[in-house]
Structures are given as C-alpha cells and as structure tokens.
Amino acid sequence: MADIITIANEKGGVGKTTTAVNLAAGLSLYLADQSTKSNRVLLVDMDPQGHALLATAYGEHDAPADQSLSALLVESPPPSIQRLLRISIHHPNLYVIPSNRAAMVDAARVLPTLMANESRLSQVLRSIKNDFAFIIIDTPPTTGDLLVNALVAANHIIIPVEPSYLGVSGLRELQNTIEQVKIHFNPEIHILGYLPTICEEQRIEVREILEQLEKRYPHQLLGPIHKASDLAYAHSSHMDIFTYKPPRQRLPGQLASSSRATKEYGDLVEAVFKRTSSK
Numbered sequence: 505m506a507d508i509i510t511i512a513n514e515k516g517g518v519g520k521t522t523t524a525v526n527l528a529a530g531l532s533l534y535l536a537d538q539s540t541k542s543n544r545v546l547l548v549d550m551d552p553q554g555h556a557l558l559a560t561a562y563g564e565h566d567a568p569a570d571q572s573l574s575a576l577l578v579e580s581p582p583p584s585i586q587r588l589l590r591i592s593i594h595h596p597n598l599y600v601i602p603s604n605r606a607a608m609v610d611a612a613r614v615l616p617t618l619m620a621n622e623s624r625l626s627q628v629l630r631s632i633k634n635d636f637a638f639i640i641i642d643t644p645p646t647t648g649d650l651l652v653n654a655l656v657a658a659n660h661i662i663i664p665v666e667p668s669y670l671g672v673s674g675l676r677e678l679q680n681t682i683e684q685v686k687i688h689f690n691p692e693i694h695i696l697g698y699l700p701t702i703c704e705e706q707r708i709e710v711r712e713i714l715e716q717l718e719k720r721y722p723h724q725l726l727g728p729i730h731k732a733s734d735l736a737y738a739h740s741s742h743m744d745i746f747t748y749k750p751p752r753q754r755l756p757g758q759l760a761s762s763s764r765a766t767k768e769y770g771d772l773v774e775a776v777f778k779r780t781s782s783k
C-alpha cells in the first residue's frame with residue numbers, strides 16, 4: 505500500500521510545489537528499475553495554480569475541469585479516477601492527478617456544504633492506494649477544507665519551512681491543524697520532517713534559525729535545500745531538477761549531478777525512503 509505524503513505549509517511561496525514535484529520525480533527515478541507495479545508514484549495537485557502538471561506534462565497549465573481533482577472532490581458520484589491520471593512526460597512511472605484553477609477555487613467554496621467534506625480525498629484515493637508505492641500531495645497556501653482533505657488522506661507530512669523568524673513562528677497554526685486532524689480523523693498521521701527551503705547560507709539569520717530548528721526538532725529536521733537558480737530554471741523550463749540536471753547515477757545516496765539542488769533533493773528522497781515503509 506502506498507505511503508501517502510502531504511507537503512503542507514499555509515504560508516505561500518515556501519517551496520511546497522517545488523518540493524512535491526522534485527520529491528515525486530526523485531522517488532520515480534529511484535524506483536524506475538523495479539519491475540513491479542509498485543514502482544509507480546502519484547503526484548496529486550491540490551494547488552489551484554496547477555504547477556505540478558506544468559512540471560510533469562510539458563506545456564499544460566490546466567486540465568479540463570471535469571478531468572481535474574476538483575471533480576473527484578465534489579461530484580457525486582465522482583468520475584473514474586483512472587480516467588484522470590496523466591503520465592509524466594519525463595518519468596514513465598510518475599502519474600499526476602491534475603488541478604484546474606477555477607474549478608479548484610469553486611471546490612474550496614463548495615466542499616464545506618457537502619457530506620463527509622473532510623475525507624473526500626481520502627475516499628477517492630482508497631481505490632488506487634495499492635497501485636502506487638508513493639502518493640505525494642501538493643497543497644495550496646491556505647487553511648480550510650483543501651488542506652484538511654490532504655491531511656486526512658495522508659500518513660506522513662513534510663513541512664517546507666522558510667528559514668525566517670516569521671516563517672518559524674507561523675508553524676504553530678499548522679501544527680494545531682495537524683493535531684485536530686489527528687484527534688478527529690486520522691490517528692496515524694505524523695510529521696515526517698521539517699524541510700528548510702530556499703536557504704541563503706550567507707545570511708546570519710538563516711544560520712540561527714537552522715540551529716533553532718535543530719534544537720526544537722532534533723529527529724525531524726531534514727537536510728536544508730539551498731536557494732539555487734537551477735531550481736528556478738528547472739521550474740521555468742517545466743522540468744523537475746532530476747530531468748533538468750540529471751544525476752550521474754541512480755544508486756541510493758548518489759542522486760548527484762553538477763547541481764547542488766539535485767544532490768539536496770536526492771538526499772530528501774533517501775530520507776523519505778528511510779522514514780517510510782516503502783523501502
């Protein structure tokens with residue numbers, strides 16, 4: 505059964521989508537040589553901006569509304585999930601459930617009026633859980649039903665953190681939301697790790713915050729992702745970092761290329777393997 509990992513932080517622009525896309529791509533690369541169907545990875549795009557689709561299916565921003573995640577969340581009965589799956593043009597074992605901006609905004613508005621509104625994503629993923637080794641869920645920078653659905657559906661959460669005082673103090677709200685979801689819906693859920701992102705190592709504030717995070721979350725702090733123009737270039741070229749700067753080898757611990765970003769997201773892939781059941 506798939507390990508389901510939600511990438512969450514209500515703060516905007518902290519690297520959620522970058523992390524979701526690159527983690528999903530890195531896991532796909534790692535698993536590509538395995539012949540079983542459990543080498544598949546699914547990326548679920550809950551971010552209305554639809555960037556996950558852009559990075560995996562070249563040139564496409566938006567899926568048609570009736571073939572996007574929002575239809576699965578609000579229609580009764582929901583459409584066939586198999587029909588919605590897109591295959592990445594970069595990785596044959598990476599699939600995407602795409603977003604549609606307008607329909608996703610509508611879905612966020614309509615969801616609170618529907619029955620079982622918190623567990624709709626969990627319900628729709630149930631039928632395909634066994635077909636994937638990992639399901640990665642990208643979330644929007646908002647609180648509300650979309651985020652709650654992504655938390656109710658997950659086993660693990662990765663929290664990208666912007667290393668600033670504001671970024672760290674803002675974590676409390678998300679931690680409270682996770683605690684509420686744990687109590688009311690999903691006792692299994694746990695924080696796999698805090699991932700410092702867009703780190704500018706020459707700034708003293710960043711170093712101080714990394715030390716503070718290390719003290720506060722000694723077992724949950726993941727290796728930092730530094731600010732790297734390669735990640736921004738990969739993003740604007742509609743690629744993940746492993747496609748943009750391919751690693752020299754695909755062996756565990758060696759997803760490295762001339763780009764530091766490939767190595768750092770490669771390390772995240774490895775940490776995720778170690779901390780989940782899909783080894």
Ligand SMILES: Nc1ncnc2c1ncn2[C@@H]1O[C@H](COP(=O)(O)OP(=O)(O)OP(=O)(O)O)[C@@H](O)[C@H]1O
Binds near residue numbers: 644701702
């Ligand atoms: N490590 C990094 N180095 C340089 N640029 C980065 C890095 N990570 C992300 N970016 C860039 O920062 C911007 C915001 O990143 P991203 O879209 O992943 O954040 P987000 O948390 O998903 O945002 P939103 O909350 O709006 O969905 C993007 O332009 C992305 O290319």
Ligand SMILES: [Mg+2]
Binds near residue numbers: 520551553644
């Ligand atoms: Mg995003």
